[in-house]
Amino acid sequence: xxxxxxxxxxxxxxxxxPRMLRYIERIGLLVLRRSESGYRLxxxxxxxxxxxxxxxxxxxxxxxxxxxxxxxxxxxxELERAVDAWFETEPRRPQDVPADxxxxxxxxxxxxxxxxxxxxLEPV
Amino acid sequence: xxxxxxxxxxxxxxxxxPRMLRYIERIGLLVLRRSESGYRLxxxxxxxxxxxxxxxxxxxxxxxxxxxxxxxxxxxxELERAVDAWFETEPRRPQDVPADxxxxxxxxxxxxxxxxxxxxLEPV
DNA sequence: CGAACCTTGACAAGGGTTTGGTAAGGTAGG
DNA sequence: CCTACCTTACCAAACCCTTGTCAAGGTTCG
Numbered sequence: 001x002x003x004x005x006x007x008x009x010x011x012x013x014x015x016x017x018p019r020m021l022r023y024i025e026r027i028g029l030l031v032l033r034r035s036e037s038g039y040r041l042x043x044x045x046x047x048x049x050x051x052x053x054x055x056x057x058x059x060x061x062x063x064x065x066x067x068x069x070x071x072x073x074x075x076x077x078e079l080e081r082a083v084d085a086w087f088e089t090e091p092r093r094p095q096d097v098p099a100d101x102x103x104x105x106x107x108x109x110x111x112x113x114x115x116x117x118x119x120x121l122e123p124v
Numbered sequence: 125x126x127x128x129x130x131x132x133x134x135x136x137x138x139x140x141x142p143r144m145l146r147y148i149e150r151i152g153l154l155v156l157r158r159s160e161s162g163y164r165l166x167x168x169x170x171x172x173x174x175x176x177x178x179x180x181x182x183x184x185x186x187x188x189x190x191x192x193x194x195x196x197x198x199x200x201x202e203l204e205r206a207v208d209a210w211f212e213t214e215p216r217r218p219q220d221v222p223a224d225x226x227x228x229x230x231x232x233x234x235x236x237x238x239x240x241x242x243x244x245l246e247p248v
Numbered sequence: 249c250g251a252a253c254c255t256t257g258a259c260a261a262g263g264g265t266t267t268g269g270t271a272a273g274g275t276a277g278g
Numbered sequence: 279c280c281t282a283c284c285t286t287a288c289c290a291a292a293c294c295c296t297t298g299t300c301a302a303g304g305t306t307c308g
Binding site: 006007008018022035037038039040063 | 283284285286294
């Protein structure tokens, strides 16, 4: 086999395990070409996306299912519209929420889960 | 208390349990006013959003955490940008990728391919 | 005052997610 | 032909999400 990498080679250069590479394909985050005999083929584009995905998850402390949901919203415009509509109904104005209360919530939320990344949030 | 409902009353008219109403607030999906003594106050807008949220989850079979992630993307533009960027199939230039990898890719470009299975998936 | 609310915090059970491992069988290439 | 890879399918441990419930204490109001 020449050219594209097989799953173990892809695992080495991307930092994912072969098991996770199959999982990532299974949840729809990456569509892979297959060789005639059914082997997954990882080209440079796929490898780069896998590396970027890794950084994305680490940097923002999100999970694969989160990205899976983002994908679902992109694929299902109805879903995206429904979610957008839900967020836009009756936007609560900032002065409705005391600033210190809001800050306290965000601190609590992150102090257990995300030690590394500070929220950097703006009052909407 | 000026017309707003307390948590048990809100639970009855929205179909959520009091426990879940607190949970929904905790994950940031709803910001509630509080009475002087700290009681959560549910006004007509909150009640409507809670009903809509219920329908949203049921209709599309998504979870509260999914909506929580959508909320995070709205609050953290960096995250949204990163996710959007990942989904873009960016045009791949050779310098994005190690030279030998690119070479192997070029050599393999015309290999016969088996189309990937459509990304619609059953749960594992 | 006392009943019936409310608050936060904690424990827990059931189910889904994540990730690895292993097994049975097909494929690639020296 | 042999070895090392690949495939799918299943079992499993560790974790997280969902949801209920209970405890200790504050509030409302008859």
